[in-house]
Amino acid sequence: MxxxxxxxxxxxxxxxxxxxxxxxxxxxxxxxxxxxxxxxxxxxxxxxxxxxxxSDERFSEQVVQSRKGRYGSLKVAHELRQKGISDSLTEKAVAMMVQDELETARAVWQKKFGEAPRSREEWAKQARFLQGRGFGFDTIKRVLKSDPDEL
Structure with missing residues (x-):
């Protein structure tokens, strides 16, 4: 055509x-x-x-580099799968991010909120924000330094 x-x-x-x-x-x-x-x-x-x-490999590396400071590995993995990247390349890309994920999550949280939640509602709001950015629950609990039941 x-x-x-x-x-x-x-x-x-x-x-x-x-x-x-x-x-x-x-x-x-x-x-x-x-x-x-x-x-x-x-x-x-x-x-x-x-x-x-x-190159799907080069593409996945570029996505990781551009998203690394703002998003968690779960969100990046989802994006790569949506773009047709194989599971093996996705896992490799996620492995590159996981090393710095806690640090990234803390920086993202600090920029948005800056202070620890004082109530269950605040904790839930902050946790939803971090979850939306692609961070896992274990990372979220470590960033917020508490369990919602402790509030």
Whole structure:
């Protein structure tokens, strides 16, 4: 379905990759808007992978680097799965984040709240915020330095 009226599928793919890293699934979805020929899309993506221009591993590393200071490993893992990254690459990316997760959670919490919760309601509010940012319950309990039942 490639026509003379616009850039070729290959040129479009290069344009997307020139702006930022993409996962294979994400780039395939974007290219599908321009052709119904799945074999043509697969051929372009295979060629790009062979040349090293398209890499799910590099994409997952880039996502980790850009999200590391603001989000927890659970949120990043979910995002990577949504973008079609394999479980093994997702686990590798999460392992990179887990080392600093408590420190990151404390920094995110400090910026938003700055003081320990004084009631169960405040504790729940702060915990929901951290949970929404992708931090696990064990990390949340350590950041808030208490259990809600102690309040």
């Amino acid at each position: 490639t026509s003379n009226s616009g850039p070729s599928l290959r040129e479009r793919a290069l344009g997307y990759l020139a702006r930022r890293e993409h996962s294979r699934q994400e780039l395939a979805r974007k290219l599908a808007a321009y052709t119904e020929d799945e074999d043509e899309i697969a051929a372009v993506l295979d060629d790009f992978q062979k040349r090293g221009w398209l």
